Amino acid sequence: MTGTCHHRRERLRREAEAQLRDRSLPTWQHRVLQRFAVEHENGWFPLLHRSAPHTPADRPDAVLVGPLGVLLILLRDEEPGWETSREAFVWAAERLAGASIGPGMLTEAAARTVLVQPAGHRGRPSNTGEHLTITDGELDRILRRGERVLEEADVQAIARHLDGRTFDLTPIMWQPRRIPQQRGPGRTGGTASPFDIPDPRREQVERAPERLFPDWRFFLDGTQLGAVRRRYSGxxxxxxxAGTGKSVVALHRLAYLARRTTGRLLFTTHLRNLPLIAEEQFRSLAPQLAQRIEFTHLHAWARDFLAGRGRAAEVDEQQVEQAFNAVWQRSELTETLRNFRPVRGYWKDEIDRVIKGRGIRSLETYRSVSRKGRGANLPPEFRAYVWQFYCEYERALSERDAFDHNDVLMRALAEIERRPLPRQYTSVVVDEVQDLTLIGLRLVHAISGDGPDQLLLVGDGQQQVHAGGWRLSEAGISLRGRGEILRRNYRNRLAITERAGELDAIDRFDDLEGGPTVSLRSSRPVLRGGQVVEWQGRNQEEAVVSALRRLNDNSSVAVLTRTNGTAEHWEKVLRAAGFAVRPVGRWDGRACAPIHVGTVHRAKGTEFRSVFLPGEPLPSGRYREEREALHRQRLVGMTRARDFLWLGTVISSCGAPSRSTTRSRGPESGSSPDPT
Ligand SMILES: Nc1ncnc2c1ncn2[C@@H]1O[C@H](COP(=O)(O)OP(=O)(O)OP(=O)(O)O)[C@@H](O)[C@H]1O
Known part of the structure; x- marks a missing residue:
């Protein structure tokens, strides 16, 4: 330490001593607060509870705002119970609410509670995860080490905000009035026009891409934070x-509710890998609350629930396939269906999504049901053939003593109706709700109940992969306008949003609900730039491999396909070209060298810097609903890309040269290769 530095710290210590003189603090607390005061020179702004050392148990004794976040300090000889510690956190979080800083609105993830005990203290920390416990000899752990999350101007804005929100906290060693006003984001001085009216919202958003610590954990925009904190009466x-932060908001809301309630919360969806991704992200957001939340896909939940009630319900996919094939091969049953629609998958979907997916139990009901989004209008007399086919499928299943995924959900629902769940979850969040079956939706509703904040549905109709043609009201769910629409796209750069917005991806889901729809075309991308390469030619394998080799940054790349078969093909091609490959289902959000390969369906909930969508054989495209479904699927694939999108079309005409066109939007095109 230099002489001047030592001298300055000594002066600060003496000033702090003068400020703390009137408080009859125990010596160790005095030492700790003096240290906090001295840290002001390193960018920390301490505030002391006005009653310290007689602070009410459920309030922090001090709050420190600094580059590493907001620390809520409990100075205690004895370890407080977790409820007390949580109440102190919530009290401070309520006062921090609404703190608006450069990158957005501050979230609770920027704050953490720290229990400081006197050195030599022998009590054993309870390890509830509610707070970090250290002794007064270990203050460097919280003041010097850790992730830097706030910029200097933001620290000052938050400190000032806190001071303005409560008389219970008193600044020590700094005076709110003496802090220079925070500069407008992105402004470096100069003369502003007298007619300039600053629009803080616009400034925050424009600054988002270039900000120092871009992190959805610490900052959300106003609409997002509103959705996290609002109390919904049902x-x-x-x-x-796509990309507007729906999943991010869902995770923040889970953390917010977990902190203010007791009991367990459930995050579920019909996708197998999404709960794993969400759990991983939640751990980085609020590790201490992770054990309160169950992340599971709905079928696994239903299976475990039935097992808990002594009713095993393991689906044998092979048996299910065999049962379906056995019936599909019986021409006397399928001839009429094949003449109408030759594709096997269409009739499989009819059973999975419409008949069983909606829990239809009689031909009469099936005859009258609306099948919006399923294409062809099936006349009632024709539906009798489909029904017969379905009945034979059921028979084939029972001959094999097998059941399919819909059966598991139906059994779970029937079991809950027979013997309701004891009040099991405080709150249930369902992601990608647009692709749930009606039975799935009824099941989550039966699990959650209708009470305040008990059920949150998260989704986007434009990304629907399976049309089921149901309305929320058929599951007994009434929204009454409760909810939020997010519009700012934080993921896809402008060029990518524009290209994906050209797709005619009709939102059947919101169409059915009659609610307001916001399409990707009318979303507002926050990130400028981006690059889209549209390639046409015959040797697509060579084109993809050479474009991959030209990428500036290949730490986050995916090759996405429509079918599993095509994904396997690309896996082989890439391995043969020397690339490391990993299934897209194993994406964990971290940048890594292997190229992720898999179907678009599997890629839901993921995102990459660069995405390749090679051309592949498509269904006939003769039918409207087929075309619609393809567009929606393509939209999901394209919107997984942040900076760079490669779209391939294979042409078969002999001798036609390959060509590629490139659309770039400005200099921020990320990992784009040279497209020539
Ligand atoms: N306020 C924010 N500030 C910065 N980044 C954000 C913010 N909100 C979301 N993001 C980022 O935007 C990306 C998209 O977020 P998220 O996956 O939650 O969107 P989504 O609406 O669920 O997308 P999709 O429907 O396409 O799956 C993520 O990288 C996320 O970290």
């Missing part, structure tokens, strides 16, 4: 186009 829905 089921609610968060919707918005």
């Amino acid at each position: 089921p609610a829905r968060i919707t918005g186009p």
